[in-house]
Amino acid sequence: MALYITDECINCDVCEPECPNGAITQGEEIYLINHELCTECVGHYKTSQCVDVCPVDCILSDPGHPETQEQLQRKYQTLIQQSA
Ligand code: SF4
Ligand code: SF4
Numbered sequence: 001m002a003l004y005i006t007d008e009c010i011n012c013d014v015c016e017p018e019c020p021n022g023a024i025t026q027g028e029e030i031y032l033i034n035h036e037l038c039t040e041c042v043g044h045y046k047t048s049q050c051v052d053v054c055p056v057d058c059i060l061s062d063p064g065h066p067e068t069q070e071q072l073q074r075k076y077q078t079l080i081q082q083s084a
Pocket of ligand 1: 019020021022023033038051
C-alpha cells in the first residue's frame, strides 16, 4: 500500500532526500507522495525510510491505494527497469 502525507506535515524537508524512488516532492502546502512511485521502500529497505525520519509521524498508509507485498515488489521491478 502506498503511503501518503497528512496535513500535519511541517515541511521540514527531511523525508524527500531519503526516498529511494523519488516519490516525495514539495507540494503547494505540504509534501506529497506519488503513489505510483512509492513501493513502501520494498526492494530497497526493510522499513519505510520516510516514516522512519518524519519528526511528526504524519506519513500513513494510503487506504485509497491498497497493495500486497507482491504488488509492491512488482512495482519496484517495473521502476528499476524504467530507470535502467
Ligand atoms: Fe519513498 Fe519509501 Fe516513503 Fe514510499 S515509503 S515515499 S518509497 S521513502
Ligand atoms: Fe513533512 Fe514529515 Fe516529510 Fe517533514 S518528514 S516534510 S514533516 S512528511
